[in-house]
Amino acid sequence: MEVLQQKPSNYAIHTSPAHDLRLVECEIPKLAPNECLVHVRATGICGSDVHFWKHGHIGPMIVTGDNGLGHESAGVVLDVGEAVTRFKPGDRVAMECGVPCSKATCDFCRTGLYHACPDVVFFSTPPHHGTLRRYHAHPEAWLHKIPDNVTYEEGSLLEPLTVALAGIDRSGLRLADPLVICGAGPIGLVTLLAANAAGAEPIVITDLDENRLAKAKELVPRVRPVKVEKGESSSDLGQRIIKELGQEAKLVMECTGVESSVHAGIYATRFGGTVFVIGVGKDFQNIPFMHMSAKEINLKFQYRYHDIYPKSISLVAAGMIDLKPLVSHRYKLEDGLQAFATASNPSSGAIKVQILDD
Template sequence: MDILSKKPVNLAVHTSPDHDLRLVECEIPDIGQNDCLVHVRASGICGSDVHFWKHGRIGPMVVTGDYGLGHESAGVVLKVGGSVTRFKPGDRVALECGVPCSKPTCFYCRTGRYNACPDVVFFSTPPYNGVLRRYHAHPEAWIHKLPDHVSFEEGSLVEPLSVALAGIDRSGLRLADPLVICGAGPIGLTSLLAANAAGAEPIVITDLDEGRLAKAKELIPRVRTVLVEKGQDSKTIAARIVEQLGQEAKLVLECTGVESSIHSGIYATRFGGSVFVIGVGKDFQNIPFMHLSANEIDLKFQYRYHDVYPKAISLVAAGMIDLKPLVSHRFKLEEGVEAFKAASTPAARAIKVQILDE
């Protein structure tokens, strides 16, 4: 008996402009000639999923109707379209959920920066439903094979790792660069893992939560930590960061998007250094303009990623980056609502919540 016969109901986790959260039954999708039908076995809950549920928007991306969540997923191919050549039923795969137009007339697709494609279909970004569902049809070109020894959970974590690796690439991090990471959430911790593999030294990571800083030390024992106190002046926090680092930072990876945290990172940066913002924050923010200018500090930003998934999978497969300790909570697909509550409740002390389907 195949999985479609055993589990004929395509469950998914949806929200709406009313900020509700519920399990829904969807149609099992038909596949096109270039698509694969995937049984999604593991999905991580991203902060953006929680944000769309709680707030209904991120910048110009607004929830306007019934809307499916999730874009960190891995699973098993069940069926393939007639033109698919790279996959067969039974293959274990990770899903890259940003599908650009790939038209030769698209400047960004043609030049390899497909993350900027204006016609991208990014699953779980309104108006496109996410992949946090049992069965999902996905284009062959945006599916990546997982080695047998890489678990589905690790495969789903390739997505946040790709965000971190894109940040490492664009930031220009080099061996023995003194580095500060602001924020020890999932992106901050994956950035720590990536920066460690890239050879940054020394490294300081900051957070408001002692538990998350403890997790950072568990992952990378040599990392130095700074516990941020609410209400503390940004320059005071920056001085504590510099004291722990033993010098001003050449590079800051800002993984929170919080204005005060960005300020602390800027003040902790050396003349000619860089502050690289990976986190998502408010639409409009103030910055210490003259401090940046007088110290020739570059302030840079990142939007998603491109051409990173194969690299991320190879690093995990080789054992150079271990993602397994990031998973703090596991729920069945049928418990999807409870999973989101855990991911959004500080008392749950979640790092990465996984939703699994056997």
């Protein structure tokens, strides 16, 4: 059994409107009656963490003060508030970091679309501090137990897997659907794992980086990689994708948010097909309007997720999806600044950078 021993220093990684990045020492949080104190054992660095640091905003979400980063986390419960009934010290947990208001007067919470709650607290999205810290107080209702055969690293990777599974659910992917995944970054690769488990066939994945395409082939040997060439038109890339797929795609999962990549996905889509955008891109983008109109192509989007964490845990625990190969770099919490330097440097070859705390 794991020995639970609280360390004196609650280190965290913060940024600010000055675009700095700091290892700070915070107070150990005092628990509300419905909260659990979690020793955060593993946190993955998300592209949004890097974006908030480097650019200070994502759309309307703006860093206006000191802001803690991180929302892909798992850990162990150290203490519980007086009203907590589902957890006890020693329980291993993954943290769902979007906490809605859950009021009966909120249409979105009442109808199950809690990710759309206008009063949601999403840890790491300004002005709310994230979970990239040693000790974090988390509401009991938004913790999920992870079984002993799921590591803390895998527990933290449940968050990007949940993003991918939400996309699979909402896109309507069915067995033997011909699929294109645009982008072989962390979300693209975990979408590949999810689509493989869901039975998509054939599958093409695109990227500029040959190493990422090689990783995709390692994860799912039957995937067909297409390297994006700089300067190539989106329509030409779309034709190469169709050739490699052997047909036009019924579904494109766009995981980059890059305008030219969205266009290529559109040009690779069959009449009546769907381009489903998971990636985060520029505030305003152009689209090939008349091409989409003439082919009745559906363009859909995703904002976070709801009611997916239990599915993610089940798939990983059963061995149907193996997340472990996604981790390319590991750092201690005290070396968090170096971890961000690696995650933000394209030449590092990073897929998923993990920050660990024993």
